[in-house]
Structure formats: C-alpha cells, structure tokens
Amino acid sequence: MVNLTLIPSAAAKGAVCLDGTVPGYHIHRGSGSGANNWLIQLEGGGWCNTIRSCVYRKTSRRGSSNYMEKILPFTGILSDKPDENPDFYSWNRVKLRYCDGASFTGDGQDEAAKLYFRGQRIWQAGMEELMSLGMRNAGQVLLSGCSAGGLASIVHCDEFRELFPGTTKVKCLSDAGLFLDAYDPIYESFLTIILRKKLMAEDLKHQLTLLCLLFFGPLQCFFPQNLISNIQTPTFLLNTAYDVWQLQASLAPPSADPHGNWHACKLNKSNCSASQIQFLQGFRNQMLDAIKGFSTSRQNGLFINSCFAHCQTEGQDTWYGTNSPTLENKGIAKSVGDWYFERSEVKAIDCPYPCDKTCP
Structure with a gap:
C-alpha cells in the first residue's frame, strides 16, 4: 500500500x-x-469528450486530486515481490x-465551466518532480501505462x-492502449466522433508529431495505429485482439445498437452469434494490419493475445500468476x-478466438 504524494x-x-x-x-x-532503475506507470481511466462530461469528471478521482485514493496497492508490474514481478x-x-481527461x-x-x-x-x-527525486541518474527506465495511460505512453x-x-536504457510499454479507428455495426467510427469533439474542446494538436500531422491531420494522429510507426524509442505493445473496452464502448455503443442486438454478446462472448463473431474477427484482422509496420523493427516487441480483456499489467492474475x-x-x-x-526477441501474436485456452 503506497501513499499519495501531491506536487504543490x-x-x-x-x-x-x-x-x-x-x-x-x-x-x-x-x-x-x-x-537506480525506474518504472513509471501512467494511470488510465478513459476520456471526457464534452464540457458536460468533463464537468462531471471534476467531482471524481479522474478529475481532481481531492477525490483520489490516499493509498493504493501496488500489484502486477508495480509489485515489490520477486515471486509476483521477477524483473522489476x-x-x-x-x-x-x-x-486531465x-x-x-x-x-x-x-x-465558463471552470475547467x-x-x-x-x-x-x-x-x-x-521524478527527475529531482533521482530519476535523472537512472541506468534503466521503463515508461508504461494502461488504457488511456497506455495511449499516453505511446504519445x-x-x-x-x-x-x-x-x-540510459529507455523503453516504453503500452498496455491496452492500441485504440483502433474501427467501424461499428452501422459503419460509424465512435472514437472518431469522440476525438472530433475533444479537439473542439481543447488544444491537443501541439502534442502530436509533425510527421504524423503532415500525413494524417490532428484527428487521425490520436489513433495509435498512426503514431506507432513514427516512434523512435523501443516500444512494447501488449494488447488483446478483442479488447473488452473497445467492444463494449466503441465497437457497439448504444448509438450503433439501438435495438440491443449486441447487448448479450458484449456481456458474454459465448452469447455472440456467428455473424457477430465474424465481425470481431474482422476487428482482430484490422489490428494485425495496423501493427505490421511496427512489428518489423527489431527493437519493438509484441504480445497480442486472444483473450477478452482490457489491461493485463496491473492485475496479478494476468501479469504473473499461476493461470x-x-x-x-x-x-x-x-x-x-x-x-x-x-x-530474446518477442513478437507473439495469438491465433483467433477461441483457440487460446490460457485466458482467465
């Protein structure tokens, strides 16, 4: 259990x-x-994409340090036990x-909204702050993050x-941060809609690389599939080919499923119809296409499994456990x-669902 430290x-x-x-x-x-080594994990927790949703977020730990937990357990990649986290x-x-949302x-x-x-x-x-605490003298460092934090570790x-x-040996790890610009069943891109609203609400463009902006523009440059090919630092992508968050929140949001045809499938993959499974396999194929260029670099690593999950470094059961x-x-x-x-080189890509029997 590790205490919260504020940065006055x-x-x-x-x-x-x-x-x-x-x-x-x-x-x-x-x-x-x-x-003398440092591992930094950037916390995740979604985005707020409208002024209204960001105002609501102000009254939560995702928008205010007043509501943050004062103590957090360090598990998974943050554990201090060698039998739970042997390398770090x-x-x-x-x-x-x-x-920040x-x-x-x-x-x-x-x-007007005081945001x-x-x-x-x-x-x-x-x-x-961390450099002043000794990170500037580090011999080895790893920047990691999960979900929105996984996207941040790429950016x-x-x-x-x-x-x-x-x-200094510097590398980056993105866990469940490979959000795809994928189309939902009525052929809209839910995440594109979110990003368009987000770009209108605040200035994000300066954070994006010039090369990406020249090729894609600010809207597309927030999708990791258009960022990863430009990263110069060695990076590891840990992702499931069937990301639960993207399945539930962006591939089949209520706006794309007004009659609830995907409701049962989103709750339990065993309830998915043959056509829905085919749709999910198409999403997997799109992800594999998106990482082709990235995977050719010897310095990069991959672990793309076929579990229905979201974030696999934070929990002990997925990071390093018996099962x-x-x-x-x-x-x-x-x-x-x-x-x-x-x-050793790590470029592991799982076969399509339902072949993997090691998923929890």
Missing part, C-alpha cells in the same frame, strides 16, 4: 487537474540492484495519477526518451522482461 509546485506552472487541484503520484523506492520488483516504481495531453481551459485541460503540463510537472514515449542521456495468459509457453511478465533486457 505544479500549481505555479498551471499543471493542474480538471478542477484546478494539483496532481499527484505514488512512489515505492527501489532497493539493491534496482535502486526492486526498481523505483511510480504511478502518476490521471486527472485526455491521456496527459492538451493545454487549454474553459473559463483546466492541462494534461501536457501535468506530464511535464510529474517528470520534473509521450519519444519525449520521455529525450529526458535522459544516451547511456496467467501465455503465448508460445511464455507469460506476459516474462515476455516483457525478455524484451526489455534483450534476452
């Missing part, structure tokens, strides 16, 4: 949560051989809390690399560790 100095830099409170983080110090247990492990990006405000969209400044303030990966000298998912007889923690320490 962030206020003077305008690095504040949606409601204007200062951001925070949890840190558990490393020891022994890991005392002795490192300095940090969870940077998420309270846009994956640690954006720099604006809405005075502060300061994700980029929160990122910078968080990194400055900020090269920026993170620039914080360190060339002698954790495996590919090629190797679990997620071992795969990430082998890739990070370059013990």
Whole structure:
C-alpha cells in the first residue's frame, strides 16, 4: 500500500487537474540492484469528450486530486515481490495519477465551466518532480501505462526518451492502449466522433508529431495505429485482439445498437452469434494490419493475445500468476522482461478466438 504524494509546485506552472487541484503520484523506492532503475506507470481511466462530461469528471478521482485514493496497492508490474514481478520488483516504481481527461495531453481551459485541460503540463510537472527525486541518474527506465495511460505512453514515449542521456536504457510499454479507428455495426467510427469533439474542446494538436500531422491531420494522429510507426524509442505493445473496452464502448455503443442486438454478446462472448463473431474477427484482422509496420523493427516487441480483456499489467492474475495468459509457453511478465533486457526477441501474436485456452 503506497501513499499519495501531491506536487504543490505544479500549481505555479498551471499543471493542474480538471478542477484546478494539483496532481499527484505514488512512489515505492527501489532497493539493491534496482535502486537506480525506474518504472513509471501512467494511470488510465478513459476520456471526457464534452464540457458536460468533463464537468462531471471534476467531482471524481479522474478529475481532481481531492477525490483520489490516499493509498493504493501496488500489484502486477508495480509489485515489490520477486515471486509476483521477477524483473522489476526492486526498481523505483511510480504511478502518476490521471486527472486531465485526455491521456496527459492538451493545454487549454474553459473559463465558463471552470475547467483546466492541462494534461501536457501535468506530464511535464510529474517528470520534473521524478527527475529531482533521482530519476535523472537512472541506468534503466521503463515508461508504461494502461488504457488511456497506455495511449499516453505511446504519445509521450519519444519525449520521455529525450529526458535522459544516451547511456540510459529507455523503453516504453503500452498496455491496452492500441485504440483502433474501427467501424461499428452501422459503419460509424465512435472514437472518431469522440476525438472530433475533444479537439473542439481543447488544444491537443501541439502534442502530436509533425510527421504524423503532415500525413494524417490532428484527428487521425490520436489513433495509435498512426503514431506507432513514427516512434523512435523501443516500444512494447501488449494488447488483446478483442479488447473488452473497445467492444463494449466503441465497437457497439448504444448509438450503433439501438435495438440491443449486441447487448448479450458484449456481456458474454459465448452469447455472440456467428455473424457477430465474424465481425470481431474482422476487428482482430484490422489490428494485425495496423501493427505490421511496427512489428518489423527489431527493437519493438509484441504480445497480442486472444483473450477478452482490457489491461493485463496491473492485475496479478494476468501479469504473473499461476493461470496467467501465455503465448508460445511464455507469460506476459516474462515476455516483457525478455524484451526489455534483450534476452530474446518477442513478437507473439495469438491465433483467433477461441483457440487460446490460457485466458482467465
């Protein structure tokens, strides 16, 4: 159980949560051989995509440090136990809390609604704080994140690399952050609609790489499939080919399923019809197409399994447990560790559902 630490100095830099409170983080110090290594996990938790939804979010831990848990358990990739987290247990492990509603990006405000969209400044303030605590002297670092935090680890990966000298080993891990610009059953892109509203609400464009903007424009550049090919820093993509969040919230949202034909399927995959399974296999194929270029780089890693899940690094049952998912007889923690320490190349892609019997 690790205490919350606020960053009072962030206020003077305008690095504040949606409601204007200062951001925070949890840190558990490393020891022994890991005392000079750092693992940063960017917290996830969706987006708010309208002024109304962001105002609502101000009264939650996702928009205000007033509502954040004061103590959090560190499990999975953050665990300090070697039998739960064999490669990173002795490192300095940090969870940077998420309270800007846009994956640690954006720099604006809405005075009428008293909203502060300061994700980029929160990122910078968080990194400055950790560098002052000793991260600037790190020998090895890993930037990770799950869901909206997984997207943030992609967006900020090269920026993170620039914080360190060339002698520091720097890599990034995105868990369940590969949100696809996929079409729902009535052939609309729910996530595109969300992003269009988001771009109208605040300034996100400056966070995107110039190369991506030239090819795709700001709307498409927030989809990881258009960002990953430009990342220069070694990156590991951990994702299921049937991401539960995207299935429930974006592939078949109520707007695309007014008669509830997908309701039972979303709750339990065994209730899916043959045509619905075919639709899901098409989503899987789209994901595999999106990562083809990324996978050709020797420095990158992949673990794309066929479980119906969302986020697999935070929970002990999926990260490193007796019944954790495996590919090629190797679990997620071992795969990430082998890739990070370059013990072996990891480019594991599962066969289509329902072949995988290791899913929890």
